[in-house]
Amino acid sequence: MSTTISPATAPLRRRRIGISRSDIPFAIIVTLICAAVLFATLYPIYFVAIASISDPTAVATGRVAFLPKGISLFGYEQILADSRIWTGYRNTLIYSIVGTALNLAVTLPAAYALSRREFRPRRPIMLGLAFTMFFSGGLIPTYLLYKDLGLLDNWLVFILPSAVNVFNLIIARSFFEASLPEELFEAAMLDGVDYFRFFLTIALPLSKALISVIGLYYLVQHWNDFFTGLIFVRDYDKQPLQIVLRDILLSNQAFSGGAGGAGGSGGAYGQQYADQIKYGVIIVSTLPVIILYPFLQKYFEKGVMIGSVKG
């Protein structure tokens, strides 16, 4: 396989035929692998969607495979009536929006400052920031610090500690470095524009793609944050959606009344209905991401590309 055929040993005729003939099985294999990967990715999500609106008994006995059967909205009715979910939803929305606004307000100016090549301290500062990606104080010192700062059971714990993500900061800095032409800056300087004004009136308007990318990264990070609620918050009214989801999906508290799904008086019957609630909850909680996804996916990808530019 590793022999390289030189032109001399591969006559023209054989070469042309050889390539096209070996291409056909190859193309078939590529197609099959892609089809398998697509199926494996999409089917579980699709199944959850159809299971959430099918008759729970049909789902439990395996009669639902590709199309919903015996439409039942029992799960969604329960979810609509469950105040835990809506409190969690509201909290997560607030934390995500306020958090992301702060993230951008803190990250973008810092990234711009660090992108200025004439700013000598930027190298030690970058090292100091990058170090925190690999070395941390650990859980307990962090917990005790939050306690001293009064952040335990405080909604600000969802906002302040995650204000800067060093990885996103590096993405933003690389973008500013690569996309803002130096001539632009020099011309602005000659006109007497200072760093503040250059950043606000020239750099930011030219960086909409970047703002979308890291804004989205931060938004998803807040939306999916489970750890913060688990460790630092006891008050259930402040808990985000992910904690509520954990209780419903994993701790068998599907029914808000408290009757557990598995075991208990409900038995297998109760389990079926609990499962339908779970399918519905998965859809309800993931829906915002799935709906936004087609519109936003090009930005997600862009972020990886920008991030891979060597700083």
Place this chain on the structure above:
Amino acid sequence: MSVRTDTPAPAPDTAAPPAPAPGRGARLRRHVARYWQLWAMLAPALGFVIVFAYVPMYGIQLAFREFDFTAGLTGGKWVGLKYFIPFFESPLFWDLMRNTVVISMATLVLGFITPIFLALVINQILRSRIKRAVQTITYLPHFISIVVIVGMLQVFLSPTSGLITRVLAFFGIDGVNFLGSTSTFVPVYVISEVWQHTGWNSIIYLAALAGVSTHLYEAAKIDGASKLQIIRHVDIPALVPTMVILLILNMGGVLNTGFEKVFLMQNTLNLPVSEVISTYTYKIGILSSQFSYSTAIGLFNTVINFGFLVLANQIAKRASDTSLW
């Protein structure tokens, strides 16, 4: 993906004033006069990083101190290695180490190979619209939250009604409680990781492949190379620098098995293989308030990780030209 900061700024114009070198005070004043706005833009970010990353690091000394409620984070009596020795001598130590290393190594190896494979396959799709569609769909699961992923595992693998359980029963694999068994915990963990992240992690490789010069492909074709030979001799070499960087970065997290996912997948049945260092520090520290002991274990974890990062970087430096620093 590289974290390397760049080489010093090109030709700083600070050499402007001649002969008598300005004193330190004068230089500082000029620096402040010129750059105070940049410092002001940096200040909030630096403040947050110092408070929420460096202050806890300073608090690591708790691992060597007795915790004292009245004296605060760093005021307790110095006790040296008192809290490390019982951990190393504890019968749990080797279990925790084994579980942590098994889970993270399995994830690292499989999670490293599959994105490369997927990128090579997707790169073979000729029509660019299909290529983009496949790519976009495969990274959708990356954005599903860990709680939902584990919730999906539970409903799909439920021993009584789960979809996957039933499909496997059809093929004669019967009566396996996937989430409640010591032999299936690691495979379920790793496969679901691969399912969730392969597409996303392949983007960076696809970007590297898109950068390969078409001349190389044409030259290979003229040489009569088959598609597989082109992959072997053109595509894969183009991916090596990216592979090295990602491998180093991942090595730095060898003992960082994702706390959230392991924690959510844990139950009393699989605990012998699913208790890892991070879940143990959580239980010892947060749930039973043994602050110093938990900090010591956490510090041990961080130091090992950091050691692996440095080691991997050193090896990469020797073996190839690619490294983080």
